[in-house]
Amino acid sequence: MRVMWEAFYDQFIVQGGYKNVLLGLRNTLIIAIAGLVIGIIIGTIVASVQVAGKRNKVARVFAAVGDVYTGIFRGTPIIVQLLIFHYIIFSGINIDGLLEAIIVFGLNSGAYVAEIMRGGILSVDIGQMEAGRTLGLSYPTTMIKIVYPQAIKNVIPTLGNELIALTKDTSVAGYVATMDLTRAFRLIASANYEYIIPYLMLALVYLVIILIFTFIIRFVERRLRKSERRS
C-alpha cells in the first residue's frame, strides 16, 4: 500500500504531475461548459426552425438541414467525430487543441440539445402562443418573450443531465486534441505502472465535479420555478 502511495506521490508532486492535472481539470470544465453553451445556442436555433417548419415552407428547408445535422452527430460516437475533425477537417489548419475540442463537443451537444429544446417548446401550451398572437405580437416576439422562457424552465433538469453526460464525455478529448483530466491521470498511472490510486482518484474527481454541477442545477431550477405553485 505504502509503495503505491509513494509512487503516486512521486509522480503527482515531485515529477510535477499535478500541473497536468490542474490543466486537465481546467480544460475539462472549459470543454464541458463551453460545449454546452454552444450546444444550447445551436440546439435552440435548430429546434426553433424545426418547430417553425410545421407551418412555414422556408423554415421546412432549414428543418431538413437540422434533421441531417442531428442525425449525423447523434448517430456517430463522439470519439469518431473528434478523430475526423482532428485528422481530416482541421488537419491543414494549425488550431489549438482545446478550441478544437470545444467545437466538436459543442456541435455534438447541439444535436442532443436540439431534441431537448424541441420537446421543451412543444411542452408549452399552444394557448400561450395564441394569446401572444392575438395581442398583436409577431411570431418571433411571442417565441422570445413567452414561449422560450417557459420552455427553458421545463428543460432545465434535462439540460442538467446533458451537462453531466457532456462532462463525462470529455474524458475522450485527451486522446486526440488536448490535455484533460483523464489524460493527466493516465500519464501519472502509466509512468510507473501503478494504476490503482490514480484511476480511483480520477473517478473521485469526476464524481465531485458532477455532484457540484447537480447542486447548481437544482439551485437554478428552484429559482426558475418561483412562478409556479408546485414546490
Add this chain to the structure above:
Amino acid sequence: MKEEVNAQASEAMAEELHTAMIEVEHLTKKFGDLLVLDDISEKIEQGEKVAIIGPSGSGKSTFLRCLNVLEDPTSGAVYFEGANLCDLRVDINLHRRRMGMVFQQFNLFNNMNVLKNITLAPVHVGVQDLRRIKRRNLRTKICNLFRKKDKKAALEPVETTVRQIKEEAKENAMRLLKRIGLADKAEVYPSTLSGGQRQRIAIVRALAMNPKVMLFDEPTSALDPEMVGEVLELIKELADEGMTMVIVTHEMGFAREVATRVLFMDGGKIVEQGPPAQVFGAPKNDRLKDFLSKVL
C-alpha cells in the same frame, strides 16, 4: 386603358362594400377532409353584441378564431374595417391589436406576473413604434448630410421615451386592475389565482390594447359555477359601454340578456339568426328547437 379604369373602379367599389366592422365572405374551413365551416357570409356592425350558440362541433369556435385569422380560412375572406385579413400583404399583427380575444383556458402568460401580463403587449408595441421613428430619423439625418441647406428633410417628432411608455402602460394597467378589484394582485403570478380572477385579468389584458372589438371564446366554460357570475358581470359592463363583441357561449341566459343578435350554428353553417327574443322565443328551425329544448 379602359379596363384599367374599370379595375380601379371595381377595386374602389370593393373597398366601399366592406364598411361593416367585420365582414365575412364565403368563409370555408376544412381540417383535412372535415368541413368545419361551410361557406359562411356574415356582417358584424359596430356596437353589435353577437352571441354565437350551437351544439359542440358546430364550428362556433372555429368561426370565431377565423375572425382574427388564428385559424387560416381554407377559402373566403375576412374583412376587418375594410382590410382583408386573409391577404398575406396585410400586416395581421397591426389589425389583431384592434381585436381583443379571450380564451376558454384564459391563457395568461405563466412566466410573468399579472402586471407584466397586461403591460407586455402595449409596451412592446409602443417601444417598437418609437424605435421605428428613431430609425427613420437617423436615416433622414444621414441623408441630410448630403443635402443642400434649403433642401434638408424634416425629422419626425419624437414625443415619448421608453420610460414614459412603460409608465403609461403601468398606470393604465393599474387603472384596469382597480376597476376589476384586483389591484392587490398586480405582482402575483397567474398560477396562484382562481379561474374567475384569471379570466377577468385575461379580459383586462385584451382591453389594455384599446381594441375596437372583443372576441370571447366560451369565456366561462372552464370556470367553477360560482366564478361564472363575476366574469359575465365584467363582460356585461363592457357591453353596456358600447364595445362591439362576438361571444361564443353556452350561457343562454346571458346571451339572451346581453346580445343584440344571436347566431345559431349547426354543421358549419349559420342556421338561424335574429334578435334574442325571436331566436329564443320563437325558433323556426327544427334543429334550433331541438337544441333549445335540451339546454333551456
